[in-house]
Amino acid sequence: MTTPLRIGFIPLVDAAALIVAVDKGFAAAEGLDITLVREVSWSNVRDKLNIGLFGAAHLLAPVAIASSLGLGHVKVPIAAPFNLGLNGNAITVSPALHAALMEEIDGDRFDPMATSRALARVVAKRRKEGTEPLTFGMTFPFSTHNYQLRFWMAAGGVDPDEDVQLVVLPPPYMVDSLASGHVDGFCVGAPWNSIAVDLGVGHILHFVADILPSAVEKVLAVRQDWSEKHPDVVTSLVRAHLRAADFIEQPENRSEVARLLAQPERIGVDAEVIQRTLDGRLKISPDGTMRESSRYLLVGREAAARPDPAQAAWLYAQMVRWGQTPFRADALRTVMAVFRPDLYDAATGTAPADGVRTISAFAGPPFDPNDVAGHLAAFRIGRWTP
Amino acid sequence: MSAESSPKIVIVDESPIRAAILEEGLREAGFTEVVHISEMQSLLSRIYAVDPDIIVIDLENPSRDVLEQMFQVSRAVRRPIAMFVDQSDAASIQASVEAGVSAYIVDGLKKERIKPILDLCVSRFNAFSKLQDELDRTKHALEERKVIDRAKGILMKLKGLTEEEAYVLMRSTAMREKKKIGEIAQSILTASELLK
Numbered sequence: 001m002t003t004p005l006r007i008g009f010i011p012l013v014d015a016a017a018l019i020v021a022v023d024k025g026f027a028a029a030e031g032l033d034i035t036l037v038r039e040v041s042w043s044n045v046r047d048k049l050n051i052g053l054f055g056a057a058h059l060l061a062p063v064a065i066a067s068s069l070g071l072g073h074v075k076v077p078i079a080a081p082f083n084l085g086l087n088g089n090a091i092t093v094s095p096a097l098h099a100a101l102m103e104e105i106d107g108d109r110f111d112p113m114a115t116s117r118a119l120a121r122v123v124a125k126r127r128k129e130g131t132e133p134l135t136f137g138m139t140f141p142f143s144t145h146n147y148q149l150r151f152w153m154a155a156g157g158v159d160p161d162e163d164v165q166l167v168v169l170p171p172p173y174m175v176d177s178l179a180s181g182h183v184d185g186f187c188v189g190a191p192w193n194s195i196a197v198d199l200g201v202g203h204i205l206h207f208v209a210d211i212l213p214s215a216v217e218k219v220l221a222v223r224q225d226w227s228e229k230h231p232d233v234v235t236s237l238v239r240a241h242l243r244a245a246d247f248i249e250q251p252e253n254r255s256e257v258a259r260l261l262a263q264p265e266r267i268g269v270d271a272e273v274i275q276r277t278l279d280g281r282l283k284i285s286p287d288g289t290m291r292e293s294s295r296y297l298l299v300g301r302e303a304a305a306r307p308d309p310a311q312a313a314w315l316y317a318q319m320v321r322w323g324q325t326p327f328r329a330d331a332l333r334t335v336m337a338v339f340r341p342d343l344y345d346a347a348t349g350t351a352p353a354d355g356v357r358t359i360s361a362f363a364g365p366p367f368d369p370n371d372v373a374g375h376l377a378a379f380r381i382g383r384w385t386p
Numbered sequence: 387m388s389a390e391s392s393p394k395i396v397i398v399d400e401s402p403i404r405a406a407i408l409e410e411g412l413r414e415a416g417f418t419e420v421v422h423i424s425e426m427q428s429l430l431s432r433i434y435a436v437d438p439d440i441i442v443i444d445l446e447n448p449s450r451d452v453l454e455q456m457f458q459v460s461r462a463v464r465r466p467i468a469m470f471v472d473q474s475d476a477a478s479i480q481a482s483v484e485a486g487v488s489a490y491i492v493d494g495l496k497k498e499r500i501k502p503i504l505d506l507c508v509s510r511f512n513a514f515s516k517l518q519d520e521l522d523r524t525k526h527a528l529e530e531r532k533v534i535d536r537a538k539g540i541l542m543k544l545k546g547l548t549e550e551e552a553y554v555l556m557r558s559t560a561m562r563e564k565k566k567i568g569e570i571a572q573s574i575l576t577a578s579e580l581l582k
Contacts, residue, residue, distance in 0.1 A: 040446060041448050041449075041450040043454055043488070047483055047488075048483060051476070051479055051483055072457045
């Protein structure tokens, strides 16, 4: 018997496991009859998952957390049994801002502390000259992009709420906004950074792996009550997507995967641009400069698909740091319980991992989920009051 | 906003026809202050310039995520806005999502004042979809008519049939093969194209 299931997704490269699971038949092999529904906004994906029009969804990890806490919207507890991707975002800036940063930089241009301090000097100079504050685009208030941009700029002394402007932009509008000067930079997922570079309107300044070596990005999200009623479907979902993730990670399959993702009803951009992201070999400047990273986007390798509650806690800490919610110990417990390594382990036969992993970013002390308050106290800039 | 005055409503919609249908409906219902925004560049500043009490947006619009920023406490946001969700009324949320419309309101605006506006938006959105479907069906029917006429012409020429005979031949073939007459006509066109 097959189970029909509608899954909402946003056309981004980290929807790869969802697309490959359906288009290569891994989902059908698990008895799932999945219809992928392409959506235009995270708000739509969230709302349609909440009211049951979608059984599962490609969701920003912070939206899964915000929804479970009822931040910014109705409270609908979410279960995330599978990570669809780690990393994959990049920070891209306009040629003018890139030139200004390179003029001010003291150190390696791939060192986020060096670029962040350079940004602080550019911001100070503009203020002295009376120039408009810089504007950066990100995809959603509860997004990794928002937190990664903020973390990066605050490390060098830029207050993201006072010194610059952060605005939400739908990913397909990012490149146009950079070209027209509505924003000076943005943080977004693939393929949009590469498209800006190809059009000559942007330079990729950082891969997100420069800021955090492993950052959970999108999760496969289901409603918690639904997951309790359909444990077998959850198991099938995890298995089908793990097989898809393994398939994607085999280098010999990459060009086929890029072709599948490039189809008009899936992501609908050039397969070559998608393949750059999968290979982690990106053109970062319009002059053709290339940069490689083995950590650009992780779909399944290094156990990337296994949910890590410490990652959920890190995202919650960012929500607290930037004043989206006050810190509460019970909320932290709720948040960590959104990420479900137990469901992943049960479905895949993985042995449960011991202990809690710490998370090390390029600035500040390593993050320990048992001491969120102590961790936040180490950062000077923030909207948080203990 | 006083209790008596009409709330200021912004419609964010890239479809001018649907926006006009909605605007007309709202005005008929006595909501006189309605502004339509169709340009998505710098959407927030356009909205702030109007300073509305209620914002209505279609769900096909990627800029919906931009509106979510208005819940945030930040320098860029002047009046706190919330999404209109009535937790006690799941059916109305469902109806609005299915109709493809969503509403955002200034925090604190009373539920009784929003509900009729949202209901009106939902019914007008549904009416628009129905119109759109009818239009699509009419277009499709017209195209099919053209295909059938051309196929008829080919049969008349090749087999020396009258118009009536050509039509009867296509219809009986369609019935025998359990297909639509439009499909049979299309295969005749394709075949004659190939045999040219």
